Amino acid sequence: MALAPRLDLRQSQTLVMTPQLQQAIKLLQLSNLELSAYVEAELEQNPLLERDEAGAGAESGEAAAPGAAEGETPAAATEAAPDAEAADNAAAIDNDGWAEGDFDDDGERVDQTNWRQNSGRGDFDGDDRSVAETVGRERSLREHLVEQINVDLTDAGDRVIGLQLVDLLDERGYLGGALGDVADLLGCPRERVEAVLTQVQRFDPPGIFARDLAECLALQLAERDRLDPAMQALLANLPLLAKRDVAALRRVCGVDDEDLAEMIAEIKALNPRPASAFDREVAQPITPDILMRPQNGGGWIVELNSETLPRVLVNHRYYAKVTRNSLTKDDKEYLTERFQAANWLVKSLHQRATTILRVASEIVRQQEAFFRHGVSHLRPLILRDIAEAIEMHESTVSRVTTNKYMQTPRGLYELKYFFTSAIASSAGGEAHSAEAVRFRIKALIDAETPQEILSDDRIVEILKSQGVDIARRTVAKYREAMRIPSSVQRKREKSLMLST
Secondary structure (H helix, E strand, C coil), X not given: CCCCCCCCCCCCCCCCCCHHHHHHHHHHXXXXXXXXXXXHXXXXXXXXXXXXXXXXXXXXXXEECCCCCCXXXXXXXXXXXXXXXXHHHCCCECCXXXXXXXXXXXXXXXXXHHHHHHHCCCCCCCCCCXXXXXXXXXXXXXXXXXXXXXXXXXXXXXXXXXXXXXXXECCCCEECCCHHHHHHHHCCCHHHHHHHHHHHCCCCCCCCCECCHHHHHHHHHHHCXXXXXXXXXXXXXXXXXXXXXXXXXXXXXXXXXXXXXXXXXXXXXXXXXXHHHXXXXXXXXXXXXEEEEECCCCCXXXXXXXXXXXXXXXXXXXXXXXXXXXCCHHHHHHHHHHHHHHHHHHHHHHHHHHHHHHHHHHHHHHCXXXXXXXXXXXXXXXXXXXXXXXXXXXXXXXXXXXXXXXXXXXXXXXXXXXXXXXXXXXXXXXXXXXXXXXXXXXXXXXXXXXXXXXXXXXXXXXXXXXXXXXXXXXHHHHHHHCCCCCHHHHHHHHXXXXXC
């Protein structure tokens, strides 16, 4: 066949990930905090988007992203014809920050005494902060230590060394650097740095400036006048204490069981992280995305938490008013692009809320036994089970369950919690959830007595008698994941507790 140029017509189909689809997928996997930050950024850069403060989108004739009603999917976004005249009714503000309503009929400014009382002083003299704003904040660890350095260290050079040691403290309150490096940096003898360290180690909180755990505990015991030779021997053998090797500890400390138990109790009463009382970070509470509660007459009510749903609307009135003016081609393209982006964001937020509600409702349906009877009835579940039930892709379910939480009658759970692997049944019946098996293992260990400590092999036998086909290495893996010591360590620990 001769080679010659020719024209061919071909038709094909391809999947294209449009920017709008990418945005919808991105919104789906965001947590409520990340979603709020994303919407805030869109509000700043899109002049046609507004926050629906009162949720009055239907009354103002603007499209809003609604939340879900009780037991219902979110309503579709609504739009109405724009009203351009409403935008002209806003009060004009002059350069001095006064509105038209602040003047009388003669053009004189009205007395704004009440306004000043509510909004603060008109000048900048004095402090107008409220009592809540002026409440003393907690001091940091550095401020607490610097105050003691200025009082207890009279020599200026020693104060400089003390400040350098403060800078070397880690989050636990331990000294992180070498004393030789401090001496080289400040150009002073190492002995002087050690002398200053001895002084600052007597500061509050007890145990501060320690170089390791044993020294931290020793400093606290010395303050209580309890650092005797037996206690020093115990601190020198902390690995034996971690292993619960009571016999070895009695031998190295030269004490009987009763004295050893008292010494261990004193050790447990100490604070291994002396800096923990300062610079505390306030834990942010988790806000659930889904709320679940029992329904009268049986069943469950699953609804979205309206507090986590950002409500935004498209300002059609402003768009209509601006487009009536003579605009350049670039301006018209910009407004059209912003208008389409705003409408797509509203639609994406609605679709996200609907998808989350569908997935959560199906999870509740399939894990109903868990909500009624507890974790021992948690059934094995994978993403494919939910995806097939609601006719969605498995990746969509994965994105929905990422960083989403549901408030249930049994507590607050991440949606990922309800997806667990399956462990076969020894009797050939229905498989068991891995989480439920872990719960059984923990319950067996919690119920054991010092005289009868269950080994991993014994736990396997008990579980198999209950219809759970599980291997010994799996029991050991689950036990270690729950930070439960081995049977030997548990026997030592419970024997020690029994002796006290």
